[in-house]
Amino acid sequence: MTDELKQRFSDEVFLHIGILQKICRIYKKDAADREDLFQEILCNAWYAYPRFEGRSKFSTWLYRVALNTALHQNRKDRKAASMIHLESSTVDPFELEEVDTLKILYQAIDHLNPVEKSIIILFLDDQSYSEIAEITGLSVNNVGVKLNRIKIKIKKIMLDYGIG
């Protein structure tokens, strides 16, 4: 591998580093596990990079590598859930503004299974249905169906928390 290739890879990954950090945060609760996952994604991306021909956008390609890696890294977290789960009785819907919206979202996503997580991540990152289909290998219609089911599931989780 030439230094030029390494530099180009590093520059492109850096532009999308936020994607990788969010994926690691969704799939791993423990900081050390997140670090492991990040390193593994980087490793898999680096080894696959010479085959990247630019037919798809770099972000699409990186999503594929990151999600495939996260789905395969199915080891349990070293520690029990470090995030504090919201109990339905502890959240007052009238005080919702004070609750960190993002934290609630991460906690709701935490209840989804690994493959559902991958679809909702892509949706939240403003990927179009056709881009989600390209990354996941599902048909556009199937993406729509699965996404609707996931949204209903998240809504139900929110209602269980007393948010809705």
Added chain:
Amino acid sequence: MDDFKTAWNNDAKLTITRESLLQRINQIEKSGRKIRRAFVVELAIIGAIYLFFVGMIIFFSGQVQSFMYKLVAITFIGFLPTAYRLYQSQRWINSMDYSIDVRSNLLAFLTYYRTTLKWYWWSSMIICALMFVMFFTDEDFLAIGIEWKIGVCAYIIVVSFLTRPYLKKVYGKHVQEFEMFLE
């Protein structure tokens, strides 16, 4: 969901600098790909158990009964195909193309994984069957007390019956989630 989308896209706390990213890539390039730590730990534990048995045989050779030798030999030989397949799986995972779409990737993984589990199950069954044959043709084993014989038989039966539920419990949920996605 749109509120969440906005919050999600505003969440951009970067904890990695450009320099540290390049440093990580340099490290990857230098170290190359390795067999996963979990697999190495599993093999090390199995290796330690065998070393313990070998140590027992060396130090207490006069007191160790013949069926113990056979037991160690059978489990060792019986486990070899599984260990080889697991090793191959690790190499396969390392050589996998992670840049293909998620569906194709999971499909390839599931096919390979199911075969590995079949190998695991069959090798457990073969070990159990061979143990029965070996124990009841071994003079030393036949000479031991009935409670020991019952205990050993019960153990083999329990292991052979629990192998499938155990495999399902450990790997089943994950495989099921993948299958749901592929439907």
